[in-house]
Amino acid sequence: MHLTEPVHIDRLSRALERIVPRFPYYQVHVRKGAFWYTLEENPRIPLPVIDSKSPCRYMPIKQRGVFPFRIRVFGRTIAPEFSHALTDGTGALIFTKSLLATYRLIDLSSSSPEYKELYREYAADPEIFLFDTPARDEEFEDAFLSHFDPTIPTPDQEKKVFHLPGKKLPIGTYRVRTGDMSVQKIIDLAKEHNASITEFLSGVYFYSLQHIQEHVFSNKIRGRWDPLSVMLPVNLRGLLPSSTMRNFFLTLNPLLDTRLGHYELDEIIQRVHHFMKTQLDHRHLKQQITRNVKGVVHPLLRISPLWVKNIGLKMIYRDFGESRFSGSISNLGRAVFPPSLEDIIETLEFVPPPSSTLGVKCGVISYRGRLRLTFGSLIEETALERLVFTTLRSYGIPIKLTGNWKGEE
Amino acid sequence: MPYCPYCGVEVDRETTKCPLCATAIPTEGPPPLLKDEYPHKEHQLYYKRRPFTAEEKRSVFWFFSLLFSVPLTIVIVVDLLRDWLISWSLFPLVGIIGVWIGIAIGLFFRRTWLLYVLYSILIVLLSLIINTLAGAFHLFLYWNLPIIIMTALGITPCALYAKYTTRKGFNVLGMIMWAIALFCVGLDFLISANTDTHHLLQGWSIIVAAALGPVGALLMYVHYRFGKTMSFKRFFHA
Numbered sequence: 054m055h056l057t058e059p060v061h062i063d064r065l066s067r068a069l070e071r072i073v074p075r076f077p078y079y080q081v082h083v084r085k086g087a088f089w090y091t092l093e094e095n096p097r098i099p100l101p102v103i104d105s106k107s108p109c110r111y112m113p114i115k116q117r118g119v120f121p122f123r124i125r126v127f128g129r130t131i132a133p134e135f136s137h138a139l140t141d142g143t144g145a146l147i148f149t150k151s152l153l154a155t156y157r158l159i160d161l162s163s164s165s166p167e168y169k170e171l172y173r174e175y176a177a178d179p180e181i182f183l184f185d186t187p188a189r190d191e192e193f194e195d196a197f198l199s200h201f202d203p204t205i206p207t208p209d210q211e212k213k214v215f216h217l218p219g220k221k222l223p224i225g226t227y228r229v230r231t232g233d234m235s236v237q238k239i240i241d242l243a244k245e246h247n248a249s250i251t252e253f254l255s256g257v258y259f260y261s262l263q264h265i266q267e268h269v270f271s272n273k274i275r276g277r278w279d280p281l282s283v284m285l286p287v288n289l290r291g292l293l294p295s296s297t298m299r300n301f302f303l304t305l306n307p308l309l310d311t312r313l314g315h316y317e318l319d320e321i322i323q324r325v326h327h328f329m330k331t332q333l334d335h336r337h338l339k340q341q342i343t344r345n346v347k348g349v350v351h352p353l354l355r356i357s358p359l360w361v362k363n364i365g366l367k368m369i370y371r372d373f374g375e376s377r378f379s380g381s382i383s384n385l386g387r388a389v390f391p392p393s394l395e396d397i398i399e400t401l402e403f404v405p406p407p408s409s410t411l412g413v414k415c416g417v418i419s420y421r422g423r424l425r426l427t428f429g430s431l432i433e434e435t436a437l438e439r440l441v442f443t444t445l446r447s448y449g450i451p452i453k454l455t456g457n458w459k460g461e462e
Numbered sequence: 463m464p465y466c467p468y469c470g471v472e473v474d475r476e477t478t479k480c481p482l483c484a485t486a487i488p489t490e491g492p493p494p495l496l497k498d499e500y501p502h503k504e505h506q507l508y509y510k511r512r513p514f515t516a517e518e519k520r521s522v523f524w525f526f527s528l529l530f531s532v533p534l535t536i537v538i539v540v541d542l543l544r545d546w547l548i549s550w551s552l553f554p555l556v557g558i559i560g561v562w563i564g565i566a567i568g569l570f571f572r573r574t575w576l577l578y579v580l581y582s583i584l585i586v587l588l589s590l591i592i593n594t595l596a597g598a599f600h601l602f603l604y605w606n607l608p609i610i611i612m613t614a615l616g617i618t619p620c621a622l623y624a625k626y627t628t629r630k631g632f633n634v635l636g637m638i639m640w641a642i643a644l645f646c647v648g649l650d651f652l653i654s655a656n657t658d659t660h661h662l663l664q665g666w667s668i669i670v671a672a673a674l675g676p677v678g679a680l681l682m683y684v685h686y687r688f689g690k691t692m693s694f695k696r697f698f699h700a
Binding site (some may be wrong): 058059060061062063064066100101102103104105106126127128129457 | 463465466469470471472473474477480481482483500
């Protein structure tokens with residue numbers, strides 16, 4: 054998040070001190086037990102830390118006293134980073150909005166007319182939790198457990214899919230490349246294809262991946278190619294009733310079987326569109342919930358020691374985690390802020406978390422008529438980013454590129 | 463309002479050091495023109511464990527005091543019951559009190575150099591007391607004290623080198639190898655001087671030095687020859 058003015062660091066620290074106790078489910082640290090890692094109350098208050106060239110890097114969350122989130126600051130930028138162990142994009146956005154609202158209010162006298170006006174404005178926004186309001190019980194809910202139905206069969210196992218090849222960047226580096234474009238133009242294009250923004254962008258993503266696969270597998274018999282699969286995270290709060298502030302998202306993974314031949318962009322977008330129409334259903338999503346929760350509630354697994362679980366979970370993650378996907382595109386949607394906060398926020402960016410399996414991931418967010426498509430990459434090759442942006446450019450969409458990596462384009 | 467010249471954030475008027483990067487804040491002026499040059503390295507402050515508060519320190523201190531009082535009492539009572547004298551129990555008593563003081567030093571002092579000095583004094587004192595109790599002050603004078611001094615002479619340059627060298631790697635390991643080699647030579651000299659041999663050295667330390675010296679030199683060579691051109695982290699990156 055880039056503000057219009059330099060961040061007042063002391064004021065931000067004071068705002069953190071006020072707002073963090075409002076989110077008791079985030080004011081925690083990871084503790085190691087005999088059977089599980091648990092999140093326990095952390096009486097400390099996090100300090101803002103300086104941002105670095107590579108965002109989203111190692112967070113020592115297993116260390117005592119370390120919060121599974123951090124607020125990074127540099128110049129005019131505030132960059133909250135959250136571990137997925139704590140929450141998802143929705144929770145992080147609500148916390149960020151609440152933090153910013155507190156940042157505006159903190160140094161004002163509570164009896165001043167400006168404070169009262171701002172307070173009213175923020176209280177009216179359901180996505181801003183004010184520091185003087187108590188946390189509601191439903192915010193603590195483990196929504197996965199609430200929607201777990203042991204009678205539902207688990208989904209079929211996914212196939213082995215194509216992964217982007219590439220030489221890894223040095224440890225500790227994460228290349229971020231953001232394309233800034235008009236939301237309206239993307240909406241118009243998506244409408245032309247009878248699809249939503251996410252479906253349209255996923256189509257472009259698939260199309261670019263297909264292009265790379267055709268290049269990489271040019272000497273391999275097409276019948277032996279691995280299919281392409283893109284991970285599309287879905288916020289479950291809109292589909293299953295829950296107000297939890299903890300993690301509550303699942304992924305849909307449309308598949309493109311490139312063994313069958315080449316697909317045109319229009320065809321891909323239509324396939325993604327129809328896939329989403331059929332799969333974005335609470336029954337299908339509950340199947341995934343059942344698969345994920347079954348392991349947690351199984352009595353034998355529950356009593357197995359943590360070190361056994363750690364070994365087992367590593368193996369499960371290797372086979373069933375991100376290795377089931379060729380890429381990921383996560384759309385946080387339209388971020389809306391109260392006018393007084395919009396005045397101080399210039400741009401908003403959503404940097405996807407790094408993944409050593411996928412290499413490149415993509416995050417999308419739109420704010421004040423601008424859509425920002427951000428690629429986070431752990432590999433040296435920039436083919437995917439370049440292909441996505443050139444495909445969009447070929448539709449006449451002007452894109453302004455920014456990032457933390459200069460000189461390679 | 464004053465701004466940090468390094469990370470560009472605004473700070474309170476009374477702030478003298480930037481809370482983010484610890485840069486000294488100059489007197490008021492316009493916001494610095496940053497070229498979006500973010501620091502390359504992660505900020506280490508976040509990763510450091512939070513130091514204990516004064517209250518927590520006191521709690522830990524009392525916990526250890528209580529913990530050590532149990533063996534201390536047992537040892538004294540057993541000694542008294544057996545001989546109606548405090549004799550052999552003085553040795554474990556000195557040991558336990560020494561560890562207790564060591565923990566207290568670690569708890570209440572933060573500066574590295576001060577800790578180093580205090581621990582050195584503690585070790586010398588413990589050694590002196592134990593030897594005096596055993597009626598062997600000469601052992602302290604001819605053996606313990608020189609060995610403690612030699613150890614300190616070995617550790618000090620290694621620690622200073624590791625702290626102030628800009629690139630840490632095989633060079634620190636090389637330095638440690640050399641320090642061990644020199645320590646062995648010193649120990650050999652001490653043994654020869656304190657026993658009635660007519661040689662300056664007994665010879666074994668020369669073999670140790672001949673083995674460790676070139677290994678240390680090789681490590682230094684690898685570090686300074688290839689360190690700049692080759693990233694070991696990247697080379698060994700799995």
